[in-house]
Amino acid sequence: MFEKILFATTATPACDHAAHVAFDLAKKYNSSLHLFHVFGLPSHGFGQQVTDVRTGKADDYGTRYVEAIKKELQEMYADEIGDNSDYQIESVIGVPHREVLRMARKENADLIVMGAHSRQEEPGATRYRSVVGSTMQRVAKGARCPVLIVSRPCTTCLWYFSNIIFGTDFSKASYSAFLFAYQLAKEIGSKLWLFHALDISAMHAGKTLEQDEIEAQIAKAKQKIKDTYVSQMTDYDNYEIDVLEGIPYVEILKYARAKNGDLIVMSHHTREVDPEQALLGSTVEQVVLRASCPVASVNRPDKVADLKLTPQADATESEGG
Amino acid sequence: MAEGKLCNRKTVDTKEYLNALLADKSGKQYYKEMEELDVDTDKLRTTLKASLKSRLRTWLEICAHCGMCADSCFLYLANNRDPEQVPSFKIQSTLGEIVKRKGNVDNKFMRMVMDTAWSKCTCCSRCGSFCPFGIDMGIMFGYLRGLCFSQGFVPWELKIGTGMHRIFRAQMDITSEDWVDTCEWMAEEYEDDWPGLAIPVDKVNADIMYTLNAREPKHYPEDIAEAAILFHLAGENWTVPSEGWEQTNLAMFAGDWAACKMQVESVYDAMNRLKPKRMVGTECGHAHRSTVIEGPYWAGLETGKTPVKSIHYVEWVAEALRTGKLKIDPAKKIKEPVTYQDSCNYIRNGGLKDISREIMSYIAEDFREMSPNREHNFCCGGGGGFNGIGRYRQQRNAGLQIKRQQILDTGAKLVISPCHNCWDAIRDMEEVFKDGIRWSFLKPLLINMVEVPEHLKPED
Numbered sequence: 001m002f003e004k005i006l007f008a009t010t011a012t013p014a015c016d017h018a019a020h021v022a023f024d025l026a027k028k029y030n031s032s033l034h035l036f037h038v039f040g041l042p043s044h045g046f047g048q049q050v051t052d053v054r055t056g057k058a059d060d061y062g063t064r065y066v067e068a069i070k071k072e073l074q075e076m077y078a079d080e081i082g083d084n085s086d087y088q089i090e091s092v093i094g095v096p097h098r099e100v101l102r103m104a105r106k107e108n109a110d111l112i113v114m115g116a117h118s119r120q121e122e123p124g125a126t127r128y129r130s131v132v133g134s135t136m137q138r139v140a141k142g143a144r145c146p147v148l149i150v151s152r153p154c155t156t157c158l159w160y161f162s163n164i165i166f167g168t169d170f171s172k173a174s175y176s177a178f179l180f181a182y183q184l185a186k187e188i189g190s191k192l193w194l195f196h197a198l199d200i201s202a203m204h205a206g207k208t209l210e211q212d213e214i215e216a217q218i219a220k221a222k223q224k225i226k227d228t229y230v231s232q233m234t235d236y237d238n239y240e241i242d243v244l245e246g247i248p249y250v251e252i253l254k255y256a257r258a259k260n261g262d263l264i265v266m267s268h269h270t271r272e273v274d275p276e277q278a279l280l281g282s283t284v285e286q287v288v289l290r291a292s293c294p295v296a297s298v299n300r301p302d303k304v305a306d307l308k309l310t311p312q313a314d315a316t317e318s319e320g321g
Numbered sequence: 322m323a324e325g326k327l328c329n330r331k332t333v334d335t336k337e338y339l340n341a342l343l344a345d346k347s348g349k350q351y352y353k354e355m356e357e358l359d360v361d362t363d364k365l366r367t368t369l370k371a372s373l374k375s376r377l378r379t380w381l382e383i384c385a386h387c388g389m390c391a392d393s394c395f396l397y398l399a400n401n402r403d404p405e406q407v408p409s410f411k412i413q414s415t416l417g418e419i420v421k422r423k424g425n426v427d428n429k430f431m432r433m434v435m436d437t438a439w440s441k442c443t444c445c446s447r448c449g450s451f452c453p454f455g456i457d458m459g460i461m462f463g464y465l466r467g468l469c470f471s472q473g474f475v476p477w478e479l480k481i482g483t484g485m486h487r488i489f490r491a492q493m494d495i496t497s498e499d500w501v502d503t504c505e506w507m508a509e510e511y512e513d514d515w516p517g518l519a520i521p522v523d524k525v526n527a528d529i530m531y532t533l534n535a536r537e538p539k540h541y542p543e544d545i546a547e548a549a550i551l552f553h554l555a556g557e558n559w560t561v562p563s564e565g566w567e568q569t570n571l572a573m574f575a576g577d578w579a580a581c582k583m584q585v586e587s588v589y590d591a592m593n594r595l596k597p598k599r600m601v602g603t604e605c606g607h608a609h610r611s612t613v614i615e616g617p618y619w620a621g622l623e624t625g626k627t628p629v630k631s632i633h634y635v636e637w638v639a640e641a642l643r644t645g646k647l648k649i650d651p652a653k654k655i656k657e658p659v660t661y662q663d664s665c666n667y668i669r670n671g672g673l674k675d676i677s678r679e680i681m682s683y684i685a686e687d688f689r690e691m692s693p694n695r696e697h698n699f700c701c702g703g704g705g706g707f708n709g710i711g712r713y714r715q716q717r718n719a720g721l722q723i724k725r726q727q728i729l730d731t732g733a734k735l736v737i738s739p740c741h742n743c744w745d746a747i748r749d750m751e752e753v754f755k756d757g758i759r760w761s762f763l764k765p766l767l768i769n770m771v772e773v774p775e776h777l778k779p780e781d
Contacts, residue, residue, distance in 0.1 A: 041539050043752075045745045046571060047478050047709030048347070060711060062346035094540055142510050172780075173513075215688055275572060300513070 006109040018150035062163035097138035116151035139298035165261035173267035181265035197251035249286035255280040325354025333484025348477025365424035440713035443705035466576030482571030507528030524560035530597035532568035547764035553644035565591025570611035574706030604739035606666030658733035663698035664740035689731040703746030
């Protein structure tokens with residue numbers, strides 16, 4: 001299922017849980033694991049100086065510096081590596097999200113696993129190009145393969161997942177997320193919860209929506225889930241459909257909690273990440289930072305389309321949140 | 322005659338030599354070897370004879386030591402009006418002395434000359450516009466750097482930088498394959514949001530050939546995608562060359578005259594090969610100065626012009642906004658106070674002061690000029706290679722204070738800086754002084770402001 005897994009780490013304890021999941025997955029699927037850390041931000045023009053992402057200290061780039069970092073990574077993850085031999089460690093300088101995406105593309109990774117890479121963790125990285133938006137957010141947006149974000153301890157590892165929550169906004173990207181969620185649920189034999197949150201805050205700011213109107217829209221969304229996704233599933237009936245109104249990230253979190261979800265799958269295709277307005281981040285980012293289970297962000301069909309389902313004509317139409 | 326393994330009079334033409342320099346962390350061994358590097362006085366004398374022409378000789382002689390240039394120099398102002406920072410003193414005590422002694426100078430002297438040439442002058446040429454005789458110390462320091470380079474007295478990072486140009490025809494180790502692949506990657510990554518977006522490589526007879534800075538593919542390829550998006554929205558027929566795409570020229574900062582020529586010739590070759598109507602360069606100051614203004618002379622082009630008409634990115638932006646190829650959504654204009662960093666290399670030395678004001682009139686509601694501004698603006702504090710040289714970090718940081726005060730005085734927290742060097746200097750300034758200043762190229766701001774025609778919007 002995953003031939004190549006790219007584990008992008010900040011090399012801080014924030015990524016310990018992600019490390020555990022990455023190595024477990026690699027073991028389970030005999031995947032080759034690429035342990036990757038962007039350790040320094042280039043600075044001062046064309047000069048050789050880099051700012052270490054963890055210490056914030058400036059130092060000159062050099063081959064010995066890179067070797068020292070790699071050795072440190074080897075020791076840091078020695079327990080996780082164990083007797084696994086199909087892995088490699090790589091560390092580079094650059095802007096973290098850009099280098100993670102570059103490496104994923106170069107290695108043709110099937111899955112990227114990362115920690116939450118929260119903004120608090122990397123003030124330097126977000127400042128580099130005067131952009132706001134965390135590494136996680138940018139990797140999730142740019143990657144062609146699924147991105148699994150693990151920010152909390154994951155006691156049940158992926159193959160034990162019994163409840164997969166798929167959150168959709170009916171976008172084209174969501175369809176790729178669905179393919180991933182469905183493929184995974186089928187492979188693992190877990191239950192799939194197909195969920196949509198009717199975004200009443202964004203749609204009707206300043207206007208109170210009649211209850212029957214809300215209910216009508218809920219019914220419509222449920223039908224749409226059936227038409228768009230359920231119609232594509234074969235030999236599989238272990239699923240349930242739900243639509244709730246509210247603020248999307250809150251509703252998804254509440255729903256995941258209520259259903260004992262151990263994995264949330266959704267897309268992250270926010271077109272415009274305006275630094276001024278996106279201070280709170282996207283729905284995905286909010287879900288990642290708050291969820292007690294891992295979150296997979298899937299935006300593109302490249303690595304999930306091999307299910308060979310018939311193309312869904314209606315899948316590009318967007319509605320609601 | 323003693324020469325070091327790393328620090329010597331040779332040019333960096335092989336990857337082995339380049340890698341050896343890179344492996345020498347912080348140039349420790351390099352600078353140690355420099356202390357033992359003999360000056361080839363015969364060579365220096367010959368070089369002077371062949372290259373020091375009447376203009377520079379006259380300038381050295383007619384300087385009246387009036388001191389009018391003192392207050393024009395930001396480094397003089399930033400260093401408590403230290404008399405040794407007066408431009409005329411700086412050039413007379415270095416180049417003037419070498420000429421007087423007919424090249425008969427020693428190692429210690431040359432090291433002093435190197436430190437002066439790269440840490441006490443950014444070649445911004447502001448002094449030249451205040452000298453009653455029109456003596457331009459910036460030009461003379463550019464020449465002096467050439468003398469230093471030919472003797473092996475050049476800062477470590479610039480020996481590397483010019484070596485990169487010699488080997489890769491780019492200021493960083495980006496091969497032609499890396500570059501073309503980056504173009505494909507960026508088109509892939511952004512095509513979902515911008516249907517039909519493409520980065521055409523080596524298209525013959527396009528209206529525009531775009532050239533840029535190697536740091537873009539190396540560290541922030543988004544910039545390439547942003548350029549592509551704006552060309553796409555403006556409906557331009559454009560292309561990038563697979564070779565000859567690097568517009569910048571660290572060889573110019575290093576004083577490596579031969580490499581200066583090699584670099585610009587690679588771009589001119591691309592022009593001759595692809596025959597575009599014109600070239601548009603990225604948001605970079607020295608790239609424009611080297612490739613568009615000085616380059617034709619280095620390459621010995623009789624017209625003094627590039628093979629096809631070449632313009633700076635701001636000229637393209639102003640034109641696109643003026644003609645309506647790009648339309649700004651009035652609701653999305655920049656509302657907060659915003660100021661503009663005039664880059665020495667395309668404003669004072671390239672004449673584009675009014676173009677930048679025209680752009681600001683389209684995109685900003687509260688544009689605040691720095692004082693002084695336009696052709697009288699101060700260097701960002703990191704020009705001429707100053708930003709990238711670790712040996713002079715303290716001096717560079719001290720020099721940033723003038724620009725910092727200029728920015729703070731405007732009351733604006735956002736600085737538009739269509740020059741990689743200025744952009745870097747302001748970023749570093751924020752790192753040192755933490756004033757809460759933001760800095761940006763034009764491209765990302767424009768993308769957030771332009772109206773996207775219906776047919777170019779994604780379906781989703």
